[in-house]
Amino acid sequence: MTSTGITGRLYLNPLIILGGLLFAFIVLSSFQAQLLTQADPLGTDLGAIRQAPSLEHPFGTDGVGRDVLARVAHGGRLSLQIAGVGMIGSLLVGSITGLLAVFAPKPVRWSVERAIDIQLAFPYVLMAIAITSAVRPSTIVLILLMILAGWAASARVVRSIALQERGKDYVKAAAVLGIPKLRVVLLHVFPTVWPSVVVLAAMQMAAMIVFEATLSFLGMGIQPPTPSWGGIMLDGKNYITSSWWLTTLPGLAILVTSLSLILIGEGLQKRSLFLRSRESDS
Amino acid sequence: MTPIIDAKNITKVFGASRSPHAARALNDVSVDVYPGETVGVVGESGSGKTTLARIMIGIESATKGQVYKDGHLLESRVDWRNLRLNVQYVFQDPFTALCPTMRIGAALAEPLSVHKKCPASERLGRVSEMLKKVGLHPDMARRLPVQLSGGQRQRVSLARALMLEPSVLICDEIVSGLDVSVQAQVLQLLVDLQKDLGISIVFISHDLRVIRYLCDRVYVMYKGEVVEQGKTGPIFENPSHQYTKNLLASIPGARHDKSTPVVQVTS
Amino acid sequence: MVDRVLNVEDMSVKYPGRGGLITVVDQVSLSVDAGKSLVIAGESGSGKSMICQALLGIVPGAGQVSGTRMDWRGKNLLELDEAGWRSVRGSEIAMVFQDPTAALNPLITVGSQIIDVIRTHRRCSRSEAKNRAIESLELAGFSEPAQQLRRYPSELSGGMRQRVAIALALCCEPSLIIADEATSNLDVSIQAKIVTLLHELKDKLGLALIFVTHDLGLASEIGGDLLVMYAGSMVEYGPVQSVLDNPSHPYTIGLLQSAPTLHSTRDNPLKPIPGQPPRPGTIGTGAPFVERCPVAVQGVCDRKRPTWTRVGAGHQVACHRFALDKEGGSL
Numbered sequence: 001m002t003s004t005g006i007t008g009r010l011y012l013n014p015l016i017i018l019g020g021l022l023f024a025f026i027v028l029s030s031f032q033a034q035l036l037t038q039a040d041p042l043g044t045d046l047g048a049i050r051q052a053p054s055l056e057h058p059f060g061t062d063g064v065g066r067d068v069l070a071r072v073a074h075g076g077r078l079s080l081q082i083a084g085v086g087m088i089g090s091l092l093v094g095s096i097t098g099l100l101a102v103f104a105p106k107p108v109r110w111s112v113e114r115a116i117d118i119q120l121a122f123p124y125v126l127m128a129i130a131i132t133s134a135v136r137p138s139t140i141v142l143i144l145l146m147i148l149a150g151w152a153a154s155a156r157v158v159r160s161i162a163l164q165e166r167g168k169d170y171v172k173a174a175a176v177l178g179i180p181k182l183r184v185v186l187l188h189v190f191p192t193v194w195p196s197v198v199v200l201a202a203m204q205m206a207a208m209i210v211f212e213a214t215l216s217f218l219g220m221g222i223q224p225p226t227p228s229w230g231g232i233m234l235d236g237k238n239y240i241t242s243s244w245w246l247t248t249l250p251g252l253a254i255l256v257t258s259l260s261l262i263l264i265g266e267g268l269q270k271r272s273l274f275l276r277s278r279e280s281d282s
Numbered sequence: 283m284t285p286i287i288d289a290k291n292i293t294k295v296f297g298a299s300r301s302p303h304a305a306r307a308l309n310d311v312s313v314d315v316y317p318g319e320t321v322g323v324v325g326e327s328g329s330g331k332t333t334l335a336r337i338m339i340g341i342e343s344a345t346k347g348q349v350y351k352d353g354h355l356l357e358s359r360v361d362w363r364n365l366r367l368n369v370q371y372v373f374q375d376p377f378t379a380l381c382p383t384m385r386i387g388a389a390l391a392e393p394l395s396v397h398k399k400c401p402a403s404e405r406l407g408r409v410s411e412m413l414k415k416v417g418l419h420p421d422m423a424r425r426l427p428v429q430l431s432g433g434q435r436q437r438v439s440l441a442r443a444l445m446l447e448p449s450v451l452i453c454d455e456i457v458s459g460l461d462v463s464v465q466a467q468v469l470q471l472l473v474d475l476q477k478d479l480g481i482s483i484v485f486i487s488h489d490l491r492v493i494r495y496l497c498d499r500v501y502v503m504y505k506g507e508v509v510e511q512g513k514t515g516p517i518f519e520n521p522s523h524q525y526t527k528n529l530l531a532s533i534p535g536a537r538h539d540k541s542t543p544v545v546q547v548t549s
Numbered sequence: 550m551v552d553r554v555l556n557v558e559d560m561s562v563k564y565p566g567r568g569g570l571i572t573v574v575d576q577v578s579l580s581v582d583a584g585k586s587l588v589i590a591g592e593s594g595s596g597k598s599m600i601c602q603a604l605l606g607i608v609p610g611a612g613q614v615s616g617t618r619m620d621w622r623g624k625n626l627l628e629l630d631e632a633g634w635r636s637v638r639g640s641e642i643a644m645v646f647q648d649p650t651a652a653l654n655p656l657i658t659v660g661s662q663i664i665d666v667i668r669t670h671r672r673c674s675r676s677e678a679k680n681r682a683i684e685s686l687e688l689a690g691f692s693e694p695a696q697q698l699r700r701y702p703s704e705l706s707g708g709m710r711q712r713v714a715i716a717l718a719l720c721c722e723p724s725l726i727i728a729d730e731a732t733s734n735l736d737v738s739i740q741a742k743i744v745t746l747l748h749e750l751k752d753k754l755g756l757a758l759i760f761v762t763h764d765l766g767l768a769s770e771i772g773g774d775l776l777v778m779y780a781g782s783m784v785e786y787g788p789v790q791s792v793l794d795n796p797s798h799p800y801t802i803g804l805l806q807s808a809p810t811l812h813s814t815r816d817n818p819l820k821p822i823p824g825q826p827p828r829p830g831t832i833g834t835g836a837p838f839v840e841r842c843p844v845a846v847q848g849v850c851d852r853k854r855p856t857w858t859r860v861g862a863g864h865q866v867a868c869h870r871f872a873l874d875k876e877g878g879s880l
Contacts (some may be wrong), residue, residue, distance in 0.1 A: 173339065174381070534767035
């Protein structure tokens with residue numbers, strides 16, 4: 001290999017770099033919010049309610065005079081954490097079910113496939129509303145809802161790749177060598193599925209951010225006064241005609257975050273295609 | 283002498299046997315393999331030769347017929363599993379037969395660790411030894427399959443099949459995807475391995491020239507049936523079945539061969 | 550009077566790569582006459598398929614074709630623009646590919662596919678085109694050509710699909726057919742029939758044929774001239790019989806000794822060529838085969854490219870060793 005430097009060795013492309021920088025900025029300003037603003041996200045100031053963006057309050061203030069930038073920054077921390085856990089959970093469940101749908105005994109395979117179909121056909125917001133009307137909303141319930149909403153999409157991707165791999169000779173060769181099936185699935189097949197799971201991770205993370213915001217906005221997610229992006233927008237909903245910044249600016253944070261993740265996902269996809277074409281060259 | 287593998291009256295029907303779409307891939311075929319010999323199975327596409335081979339190793343099951351190993355009928359799953367400790371299979375396509383994410387060394391060591399063939403400390407040594415035996419440098423153990431050429435991959439597939447020290451090796455069209463010069467290297471390797479290890483080889487191919495070169499005995503298959511069988515020499519010099527005659531006449535360069543002088547590189 | 554349809558001199562195909570151009574085909578010269586055939590033989594990576602693609606102006610990617618001369622029946626292929634190529638490709642020079650399944654559209658009937666091609670190249674009514682399609686299917690060896698028109702490729706066997714692909718190549722009455730490994734995927738008995746068919750077409754229609762193969766046995770069945778390629782370079786060129794009876798390049802000899810024939814048995818073992826073919830761009834200034842050559846001359850073969858040396862009538866070899874031996878020069 002003659003190309004040098006970080007981009008050369010890791011095969012980074014502009015999409016990954018741009019998305020990565022954006023996402024790093026979001027993560028940094030969420031987890032180290034004090035670097036961005038000293039204001040207290042929970043501190044009310046009834047002398048300064050619903051002030052438009054200014055130098056003192058770059059994102060303005062809300063109905064009880066809290067600094068919106070501070071709330072968005074601190075809220076991002078919770079939103080990202082929850083979305084991250086939801087993403088990992090849904091990928092984990094999706095990978096296991098996806099592999100089961102290919103390698104398990106026939107009745108299991110059949111049930112898993114039907115479950116994926118049903119899940120994909122069901123509108124998940126409706127499902128979320130139904131569930132949260134029965135159970136009291138909490139962080140745990142929120143994360144479970146996210147996993148429920150996301151697992152089927154990842155399961156379908158994992159299943160389709162594993163299905164191609166199952167037909168290949170190396171899986172049969174392992175059977176001829178008497179290698180146990182579980183070992184074949186985990187050590188032979190799953191590593192070939194892995195690059196696609198990584199691409200999926202970025203896309204799922206973006207979906208989870210939006211999903212968390214949606215549920216919180218509908219009042220089924222993080223409960224006030226703890227700030228989360230969806231919750232902040234819910235607070236600002238009543239003033240949408242008079243104080244645009246209360247909804248638009250948190251919305252912008254959600255947009256930038258999911259955009260950065262989608263860029264990373266696209267970039268990773270291009271990268272794995274590129275690497276695969278290199279493999280076939282050699 | 284009892285044959286190591288004796289497949290008797292094998293019939294294979296794909297699809298429900300009474301349905302009009304059922305395809306009869308094999309019809310009452312019997313094949314046996316004795317210790318230390320090379321048996322060729324030759325036929326064109328659709329002759330059922332690969333299905334036959336897969337039934338002999340139990341990747342597919344026969345609709346009718348029995349397979350005996352050293353005179354014992356194979357019945358249960360355990361029987362078949364034990365058979366595969368003793369009979370190994372090498373696949374046609376060297377590009378899909380190796381797990382793409384597993385390093386060569388790990389792929390070769392895996393059968394040893396799964397079947398507890400030797401202490402963990404000896405595995406590395408056995409892998410290097412086997413790589414040398416198939417004509418590869420022991421450093422290859424650190425590579426991934428994508429970093430290898432087709433011929434090298436086919437050597438690795440052979441090495442992996444030999445790790446369990448089988449007494450029979452079934453080779454399914456293992457040289458047909460390779461360039462002529464590389465094909466010769468792999469054929470020569472098979473001849474040498476057989477001399478060293480005394481194993482039996484079942485060699486499945488569509489190429490009569492390769493079969494003639496390698497095999498002691500040959501089964502000629504046509505549309506799921508064995509139309510002719512016997513010692514390779516007599517069958518090639520004096521075929522009795524019309525299909526074999528046609529097949530031999532179709533070989534490219536058949537006319538030219540007779541006039542080929544023995545070419546020698548002088549150095 | 551021979552009708553030389555194609556005359557190529559010093560054609561090269563290069564690809565931009567890291568640190569300059571990578572040569573994939575290096576200064577190939579060849580010619581074909583009407584009613585004659587040229588076999589290009591070589592292993593994978595020898596550049597044989599790339600030559601075919603260059604002759605049709607379909608070099609993939611960023612490949613650049615150059616040469617001193619590429620004459621096609623009075624036209625200079627080097628100067629053709631895309632419109633010019635369209636009038637040559639398919640209509641004057643046709644190609645038959647290795648995989649007929651990939652070359653035919655599975656959703657369109659055989660008849661429509663052939664008629665479409667005819668009407669792209671020739672101004673004619675649908676019924677005229679249909680008659681022409683039936684004619685070319687008949688030429689391709691179908692005994693009931695009219696019945697094939699309504700069939701889909703999936704209804705045909707591999708050999709029949711390759712005949713359809715040949716009919717597709719024939720339908721615009723080309724002067725040259727390029728068959729790139731056209732029989733390699735077929736069973737030997739069907740391969741033999743296709744080869745017979747190609748011979749008939751050559752004689753009956755005065756077609757020129759370029760036949761690409763890795764099988765020297767098949768080359769002797771095709772006849773005509775034989776061009777042996779190695780790593781993008783020509784190593785030996787001459788009448789097929791002359792090259793096979795009197796192979797003079799160590800690579801040609803190596804190929805013949807490593808291919809089993811119907812008479813080879815384990816008692817006289819094959820002599821494989823050691824090593825692997827070089828990757829494009831890694832060939833030094835010496836002979837391309839030098840690293841695997843059993844008779845390479847130190848200080849000569851690894852320094853400069855060999856030039857042509859005459860072996861017999863029309864038979865030449867690019868080998869330093871052969872040239873030195875012929876001169877009788879001692880080493």
